Amino acid sequence: MAGQVRHPIDTAALExxxxxxxxxxxxxxxxxxxxxxxxxxxxxxxxxxxxxxxLRKKPPGxxxxxxxxxxxxxxxxxxxxxxxxxxxxxxxPRAHALxxxxxxxxxxxxxMSFVGGRxxxxxxxxxxxxxxxRTALWRAAVEALASLxxxxxxxxxxxxxxxxxxxxxxxxxxxxxxxxxxxRTTDVETGEPVGEIPHMGExxxxxxxxxxxxxxxxxxxxxDYKIDNVVFDAEEAKVAGILDWEMSTIGHPLSDLxxxxxxxxxxxxxxxxxxxxxxxxxxxxxxxxTETAALAAVSHPGFLPNATPGLPTPADVISWYAAAAGWTxxxxxxxxxxxxxxxxxxxxxxxIAARVATRQASSAQARRHAAAMRPLGxxxxxxxxxxxxxxxxxxxxx
Numbered sequence: 450m451a452g453q454v455r456h457p458i459d460t461a462a463l464e465x466x467x468x469x470x471x472x473x474x475x476x477x478x479x480x481x482x483x484x485x486x487x488x489x490x491x492x493x494x495x496x497x498x499x500x501x502x503x504l505r506k507k508p509p510g511x512x513x514x515x516x517x518x519x520x521x522x523x524x525x526x527x528x529x530x531x532x533x534x535x536x537x538x539x540x541x542p543r544a545h546a547l548x549x550x551x552x553x554x555x556x557x558x559x560x561m562s563f564v565g566g567r568x569x570x571x572x573x574x575x576x577x578x579x580x581x582x583r584t585a586l587w588r589a590a591v592e593a594l595a596s597l598x599x600x601x602x603x604x605x606x607x608x609x610x611x612x613x614x615x616x617x618x619x620x621x622x623x624x625x626x627x628x629x630x631x632x633r634t635t636d637v638e639t640g641e642p643v644g645e646i647p648h649m650g651e652x653x654x655x656x657x658x659x660x661x662x663x664x665x666x667x668x669x670x671x672x673d674y675k676i677d678n679v680v681f682d683a684e685e686a687k688v689a690g691i692l693d694w695e696m697s698t699i700g701h702p703l704s705d706l707x708x709x710x711x712x713x714x715x716x717x718x719x720x721x722x723x724x725x726x727x728x729x730x731x732x733x734x735x736x737x738x739t740e741t742a743a744l745a746a747v748s749h750p751g752f753l754p755n756a757t758p759g760l761p762t763p764a765d766v767i768s769w770y771a772a773a774a775g776w777t778x779x780x781x782x783x784x785x786x787x788x789x790x791x792x793x794x795x796x797x798x799x800x801i802a803a804r805v806a807t808r809q810a811s812s813a814q815a816r817r818h819a820a821a822m823r824p825l826g827x828x829x830x831x832x833x834x835x836x837x838x839x840x841x842x843x844x845x846x847x
Contacts, residue, residue: 451481451493458492458506458554466553471546471560474502489520489695493563501565502545506558521547523694524559526607526669530597533605537596540688564680564690572676572712573751573760580759585686587761588769590679593688594709595773598668598702605669611699613667617789620704621656624796631796634803643802646795647826648833655833656789663703663782672696674705703778706770707786711794713763714787716752718744718828743820747794781836788832795825 464476475497483491483503494502505520528544542561549557569576569586577583602608612619632645646652655661671678673696680690707714751757761769763783771777778786802819804810810819 451483454480454482454492456482456490456508458504462553463504466548467546467560470548474545474560475500489523494560501563502560503542503563504558504560506554507556509555519695520557520559521549522610522697524561526610526694526697527561529605529607530600533600535604536599539597539600540593540690541694542690542692564692566680566683566689568677568680570677571749571751573749573757574676575751575757577759582686583757583759584761586681587676587766589681589687590676591709591766591769592773593679593691594671594674594705595770595775597671597691598705598774600669602669602699607669607699610669610697613699614665616665616667616700616704617656617662618659620789620793621653624793625653628796628799631799631803634806636806637808641806643799643806643822646792646799646829647823648830649826652792652826652829652833655837656792661785661836663701663778663785666701666703666776667699668702670698670700670702670705672698672700672705674708675711676709701786702774703782703786704790706767706778707783707790710763710766710783710787711790712749712752713766714791714832715748715828716750716756718748718824719750719753739820740824743817744824746814746817747798747821747825781839784832784836784839788829788836791825791832792829795822795829798822798825 458480460478460480463480464478467474467478468476474494477497479495481493481495483493489505490508492504492506494504496502505523507520524544524547527541528547530539530541531543533539542564545560545562547557547559548554551557574583574586577586600607602610602613628646628649632643632649634643635641636643671691671694673693674691678691678693679688680692681687682689752760754762767778767783798818798820799822801810801815802822805815805819
């Protein structure tokens with residue numbers, strides 16, 4: 450819901466830019482700001498004729514991450530996909546304009562069409578009208594993801610959007626460097642370092658073993674595909690638009706699928722779940738209050754088996770995806786990708802812990818995510834252990 454503007458913009462300068470470059474948008478404008486889009490401030494523009502648009506801009510000031518806030522990449526991929534409709538249309542907003550001149554609003558920005566519909570912040574979709582609708586909404590999200598992975602990047606004009614191949618190898622090299630720096634970050638008051646993700650050496654050794662990795666594939670990937678980045682039609686169980694493309698690139702499609710599957714994988718970490726069936730699993734009986742709160746921030750008991758009527762199983766998701774995407778990942782490949790996804794989340798939480806240590810983040814939510822770093826690292830190792838056991842004759846499972 451758009452409301453009060455928390456990060457003011459120069460509306461007069463914006464209207465001058467629009468009148469000169471985007472004449473289909475009728476001025477004057479009514480400007481409000483969305484509550485989401487914390488990485489890139491996001492505004493709702495209502496034109497003089499009542500039509501609605503969305504403006505996303507880089508935040509002001511020094512950027513802490515060079516990987517985030519890439520509104521130019523967002524615009525490029527949205528513009529390309531909205532113009533490229535084969536073999537299937539990817540549901541994206543229409544791109545109207547990109548302004549890279551910081552003199553207009555202080556930082557680069559772009560304007561896209563407003564996509565009306567429903568956004569579910571809770572991936573279990575508790576507000577679904579029925580279990581049947583919940584199933585249909587999830588299936589629509591899976592099939593929308595598959596439509597993205599079927600796009601020919603070259604034909605869509607996105608052939609140079611990323612490197613074709615070696616995605617997970619590059620990810621590992623990047624995260625090794627980032628995690629090393631994050632681990633050395635010290636608390637400004639206590640001097641205590643953030644510390645390594647548990648089993649960091651063993652995890653990296655497992656993931657860096659190319660013989661264990663999924664078969665290399667390269668498609669367009671969203672980079673943060675999940676239910677709350679999807680706008681569903683207001684009435685029907687179909688996807689009206691996919692949002693938040695700042696992490697998009699050419700990469701391995703399993704990275705998106707594993708991200709979408711994450712609530713199912715991490716559900717066993719929830720405080721109400723039984724202990725994972727591994728001797729090295731985090732024990733619910735010995736969790737501290739801090740860990741319990743932390744795990745609640747990164748896991749959802751509603752995704753435990755049979756907890757929420759109408760939620761698909763991971764096997765359903767994979768089956769729907771395979772049918773729509775035109776290729777079938779093996780159980781081992783999905784298990785590997787899901788374990789890596791949990792490790793990646795542990796690394797992200799380690800980064801939040803580093804910002805908490807330096808007082809660049811101080812909210813209760815930030816502290817909960819920071820505290821999740823260690824149990825997530827332990828859980829990633831549990832998932833890896835299951836794959837190692839499978840090599841001895843077991844069966845891979847999520």
